[in-house]
Amino acid sequence: MKKRRVQYANAAASDRSASRKESLLTSALRWLGIDTSRAQYAYGRDPRFGFISESRVADTWTRTTCGYCSVGCGMLVGTKDGHPVAARGNPDHPVNRGKLCPKGLSEHLMVESPGRATTPLYRRGGRGTQLEPISWDEALDLMTSRIGSIQQRFGNNALGVISTGQLLTEEFYTLGKLVQLGFGTRNYDGNTTLCMASAVSGYKLSFGSDGPPGAYADLETADVVLLIGANIADNHPILCNRLRKRPGQVLIVADPRVTKTAMMADLHLPVKPRSDIALLNGIAHILLRDGLIDRAYIDAHAEGFEAFVEFAADFTPEAVSATTGLSTETLEHVAHLYGRASSAFIGWTMGVNHSTQGAVTVAAINNLAILTGNIGRTGGAPFSITGQCNAMGSRESSFTSALPGYRRFENAQDRRDLAGIWNVSEDSLPTARGLAYPDIIEAAVKGQIKALWIIATNPVVSFPNLKLLEQAFESTEFVVVQDGFYPTPTMDYADLVLPAAIWGEKEGTYTNSERRISKVNAFAVPPGEARRDFDIFLALAERLGAKGSLFLGWSSTHDAWLEWQRVSAGRLCDYSSFTWQQIEEQGGAQWGGDRLYRDGIFPRENGRALLHRVPCLPFVEQPDHEFDLILNTGRTVEHWHTRTKTGAVAMLDAMQPNAWLEMNPADAERLSLSQHDRVTVCSRRSSVRNVELRITGIVAPGQVFMPFHFAEQNSNLVTLGAFDPISREPNYKQCAVRVERTR
Ligand SMILES: Nc1nc2c(c(=O)[nH]1)N[C@H]1C(S)=C(S)[C@@H](COP(=O)(O)OP(=O)(O)OC[C@H]3O[C@@H](n4cnc5c(=O)[nH]c(N)nc54)[C@H](O)[C@@H]3O)O[C@H]1N2
Ligand SMILES: Nc1nc2c(c(=O)[nH]1)N[C@H]1C(S)=C(S)[C@@H](COP(=O)(O)OP(=O)(O)OC[C@H]3O[C@@H](n4cnc5c(=O)[nH]c(N)nc54)[C@H](O)[C@@H]3O)O[C@H]1N2
Ligand code: SF4
Ligand SMILES: [Mo]
Numbered sequence: 001m002k003k004r005r006v007q008y009a010n011a012a013a014s015d016r017s018a019s020r021k022e023s024l025l026t027s028a029l030r031w032l033g034i035d036t037s038r039a040q041y042a043y044g045r046d047p048r049f050g051f052i053s054e055s056r057v058a059d060t061w062t063r064t065t066c067g068y069c070s071v072g073c074g075m076l077v078g079t080k081d082g083h084p085v086a087a088r089g090n091p092d093h094p095v096n097r098g099k100l101c102p103k104g105l106s107e108h109l110m111v112e113s114p115g116r117a118t119t120p121l122y123r124r125g126g127r128g129t130q131l132e133p134i135s136w137d138e139a140l141d142l143m144t145s146r147i148g149s150i151q152q153r154f155g156n157n158a159l160g161v162i163s164t165g166q167l168l169t170e171e172f173y174t175l176g177k178l179v180q181l182g183f184g185t186r187n188y189d190g191n192t193t194l195c196m197a198s199a200v201s202g203y204k205l206s207f208g209s210d211g212p213p214g215a216y217a218d219l220e221t222a223d224v225v226l227l228i229g230a231n232i233a234d235n236h237p238i239l240c241n242r243l244r245k246r247p248g249q250v251l252i253v254a255d256p257r258v259t260k261t262a263m264m265a266d267l268h269l270p271v272k273p274r275s276d277i278a279l280l281n282g283i284a285h286i287l288l289r290d291g292l293i294d295r296a297y298i299d300a301h302a303e304g305f306e307a308f309v310e311f312a313a314d315f316t317p318e319a320v321s322a323t324t325g326l327s328t329e330t331l332e333h334v335a336h337l338y339g340r341a342s343s344a345f346i347g348w349t350m351g352v353n354h355s356t357q358g359a360v361t362v363a364a365i366n367n368l369a370i371l372t373g374n375i376g377r378t379g380g381a382p383f384s385i386t387g388q389c390n391a392m393g394s395r396e397s398s399f400t401s402a403l404p405g406y407r408r409f410e411n412a413q414d415r416r417d418l419a420g421i422w423n424v425s426e427d428s429l430p431t432a433r434g435l436a437y438p439d440i441i442e443a444a445v446k447g448q449i450k451a452l453w454i455i456a457t458n459p460v461v462s463f464p465n466l467k468l469l470e471q472a473f474e475s476t477e478f479v480v481v482q483d484g485f486y487p488t489p490t491m492d493y494a495d496l497v498l499p500a501a502i503w504g505e506k507e508g509t510y511t512n513s514e515r516r517i518s519k520v521n522a523f524a525v526p527p528g529e530a531r532r533d534f535d536i537f538l539a540l541a542e543r544l545g546a547k548g549s550l551f552l553g554w555s556s557t558h559d560a561w562l563e564w565q566r567v568s569a570g571r572l573c574d575y576s577s578f579t580w581q582q583i584e585e586q587g588g589a590q591w592g593g594d595r596l597y598r599d600g601i602f603p604r605e606n607g608r609a610l611l612h613r614v615p616c617l618p619f620v621e622q623p624d625h626e627f628d629l630i631l632n633t634g635r636t637v638e639h640w641h642t643r644t645k646t647g648a649v650a651m652l653d654a655m656q657p658n659a660w661l662e663m664n665p666a667d668a669e670r671l672s673l674s675q676h677d678r679v680t681v682c683s684r685r686s687s688v689r690n691v692e693l694r695i696t697g698i699v700a701p702g703q704v705f706m707p708f709h710f711a712e713q714n715s716n717l718v719t720l721g722a723f724d725p726i727s728r729e730p731n732y733k734q735c736a737v738r739v740e741r742t743r
Helices: 002-013 016-030 034-046 107-111 136-154 169-183 197-207 217-221 237-242 262-263 276-289 293-299 303-311 315-326 328-340 358-372 389-396 412-420 439-447 467-477 487-494 534-545 557-568 580-586 650-655 665-670
Strands: 060-065 073-078 083-089 159-163 188-190 222-226 250-254 266-269 344-348 380-383 451-455 478-483 496-499 510-511 518-520 629-634 658-665 678-682 687-695 702-707 735-741
Touching: 002 303, 034 159, 060 237, 073 250, 073 658, 083 107, 107 658, 136 451, 136 478, 159 169, 159 439, 169 188, 169 262, 169 510, 188 439, 197 358, 197 380, 217 237, 217 344, 222 328, 222 478, 222 487, 250 262, 266 328, 276 303, 276 315, 276 328, 276 358, 293 358, 315 328, 328 580, 344 358, 358 380, 412 557, 412 687, 439 467, 467 735, 478 487, 518 580, 518 629, 557 580, 580 687
Parallel strands: 159 188, 159 451, 222 250, 222 344, 250 266, 344 380, 451 478, 478 496, 629 702, 658 687
Antiparallel strands: 060 073, 073 083, 510 518, 629 735, 658 702, 678 687, 678 735
């Protein structure tokens, strides 16, 4: 009786989100061929779907922030006797207003899944033998002594550290300090270089600093929203709710595929792969030709206008039409829509960043915003939609692409300030960034990096050109993998495994794409002996004898937060004026306010934004007679990256249990392939076997697409190890392949 009342109270409180949850589940079930008229029954009783049955009525609800993507939805997780049993959107959170996507809705099911790492493991007998359980004391002693021995023999920089965008900001801040000042290596980077690095570099090129200027609210107020290489319907689903709030808003999507987002658009631009720069310069050409620019803004706030005008003259609609495959009428139409809009928003994600020309493509996007003054005001922004829950926190507080607080390695004053706050000698701070992720891997192949510490990333599935990565592992002496799950494909190469607590088990903050700092809270205890990353970092500092000098008196992530506030004070990414409590109560707070650069003053020496002349070059590996198709790789809504998490959620896994290859009917006919054939995708580097063929008009002739989520059919066996010279980001979106029936 009592139980029933609790259930009713919960149901009433979550009214709207529950009906949303039901409709999502119902459609998921229908998709699986399950009778949805009985769906209520099915997911009340069926353990695979695990919702709503009486034994799962929560006794406590914890406010937190979703740990998957960078949208940063606020959520409530229900626990019963300390175990997570339900999740719903936080109706008071300004980002999602009570809604969650399928991953958020099922996130609590992942935390207690059987695949969690629970004990430290060591390959005592060396490579080729089994990983065996050991104690934490032994694990940490081994880690510091083996790395210490390598650093003594080969120098401090023989250690490479590769982290992630999925820790707490407080953990990133602690890790950066530990790596640079404790282990004393400069060779520290993260999977963010596989992801956001081009956006960071592009913002720096144009504006002098990283930092996305706009806000999600711009998606509601803009006249025109142009999404380039961003499939938000799959990858940032809750952002879709922000569109179409304004009558007459026009949504334009540039993507070589007819993605779910392209299907939502008023105008889909099926650009030829990597012709985006031509498209952007072509739009600039028409804006200049037809006087659709904001001359007053340019005169007051931009640099390089005359040279840019001269440069853009060559990008005539005819020339751009030939490069992009779009008609001249379409180009004129898009440029006029953009130029005449009272506010225009450009959002982009990996279709732009994952390129050897990623950073400069971002600069070409910024050019359009500068030319039309669509920056620093409501509805107008060049906006990098980030990827992971806390890629932003890593960019701001860590040591990977900048000193903490967006300080520059090269800037003596910046180094002096930081050394002053930390009370360390200025010489202990590096004057240039160390090796970026792909360069750490290359240095390992060459035998220059001898030890790797991999934290919360799974490179065996996510790094391009797996064959080269394998060589890197083979040439190292010692590899540590610190992860919340076991086994992961990367652990096959580990000498030492450290089991980590994950989302739901730790407290701190994440910063989302719109610079919103949101509170993350614990509702469960880590399984077995798993420890929080923060506690692992402190324990290592202790063993290095650096706890007192670097983290004096610290015991919780809140101590790290307080110091990070002081380090960020007065910087563009200033966290100093918010307390954890305020952040939690207000549903987060945006550093820098709702929009950056309202005054048109940019953090460059002369305060002006720079217009870049960006040539459009063909992508690196063009198809030829032997490898005749262009392979594009990416994501689907049900899965998160390498599936350590979503593979553990039965409902999500059942929806997309294996990899597939999308191919246009014209190519399938030419190759005599049929729907659902098992195919092999071959490139110059290797091949992936046994991929399900899906023949569909979603991809254009000459192109194929494959998700990169599946270790079993690993797309990164065939992808290309080519990197942007500025950002070092991989060119994941185009390489030349051949497709044949699997024999
Ligand atoms: N469900 C789910 N959501 C996620 C993630 C996930 O794994 N699963 N990961 C998160 C992370 S870390 C990230 S970085 C984001 C990524 O989010 P997105 O960038 O949206 O994801 P992708 O599918 O990698 O690529 C986006 C699109 O780029 C297009 N593209 C390829 N080549 C070109 C080109 O030459 N020009 C243009 N204009 N477009 C091109 C592809 O066709 C694809 O549709 O998603 C985040 N959200
Ligand atoms: N072909 C191709 N490859 C790609 C991409 C593509 O589009 N195409 N996209 C690239 C992009 S944008 C990205 S961001 C990368 C992502 O690639 P990865 O970073 O390799 O992917 P994840 O599966 O998110 O890996 C995170 C790991 O951290 C663990 N983990 C989660 N939370 C915690 C925690 O709190 N602590 C610890 N210690 N571990 C934790 C998870 O179990 C998982 O093993 O992939 C890149 N690779
Ligand atoms: S949109 Fe992103 S942040 Fe929101 S629930 Fe889905 S995965 Fe989580
Ligand atoms: Mo990413």
